[in-house]
Amino acid sequence: KITTTNICGSDLHMYEGRTSFESGRTLGHENLGLVVEVGSAVRKVQVGEYVVLPFNIACGFCKQCEQGLTNYCLTMQPEPALAGAAYGFADMGPYQGGQAELLRVPYGDFNALRLGEDAAERQTDYVMLADIFPTGYHATEMAHVKPGDQTIVFGAGPVGLMATYSALLRGADRVWTADHQPDRLRKAEELGAIPINTAEQNPAEVVKEAT
Structure with a gap:
């Protein structure tokens, strides 16, 4: 239900x-x-x-699932040329x-x-x-965010906010979040990020000056 x-x-x-x-x-x-x-x-x-x-909907026992690649499950997709299934x-x-x-x-x-x-x-x-939190968290895994890092996230939509939160959870020392939407930047700041309004500031210059 x-x-x-x-x-x-x-x-x-x-x-x-x-x-x-x-x-x-x-x-x-x-x-x-x-x-x-x-x-x-x-x-x-x-x-x-x-x-x-x-x-992802997965079987848990196929070759892909056993390797942790449940998004490429070979069992749940009825089309032979495709892999992976979802609701x-x-x-x-x-x-x-x-x-x-x-x-x-x-x-x-x-x-x-x-x-x-x-x-x-x-x-x-x-x-x-x-979905949304694992998506943002996976981005920080792919970027190898680790304790003490200086990290910038581009975009403060739902995925960007979850990436921001995940970077902080993974121990990043400082996290900047760049966007041009003030309401989204306020959310990022509430999570603990340093907001950069791209309509007013150059993110590269802001981070270079701070680091």
Whole structure:
């Protein structure tokens, strides 16, 4: 039973007709909900638990999944030329999305992240684990952000804000966030970043002068 779901920027691309997303399918790949029924093969997830669902649908046992590359799962994608599957997403399998009352979760023990006792009260925090927070965090992993680093994030949209937050979590000494939208820069500053308004300042010059 879906209790919280985010609207992703990619949902808007599909809604506006800029992809091959089929008419009649349900959008929504950032989902959190309450388990109301489990299949006969499910051993860990229990009815009554809150779970958050990672963006990718994966089997957990194919070659790609065993290497941690669940976004390239070979089992869940019915098209032989493609790999990877997701809820309610163009070209990523026939699966319905979670912007609905109920959602079927394949391989529930692998695809449902069980949450703690505070899940009901912190749904708006935990639902970020479905897609947007991991996206920003992965950016800081790819950039090898480590304690003591001086880091700049370009863009203070949802992904940029999560990258900003992730850089701080990973111990960056200072994090600048550059954007031209004042409201987004205020959010970045609330997270602990140093804002740079690109309409008024050159980010490269600001960082060079500070470091």
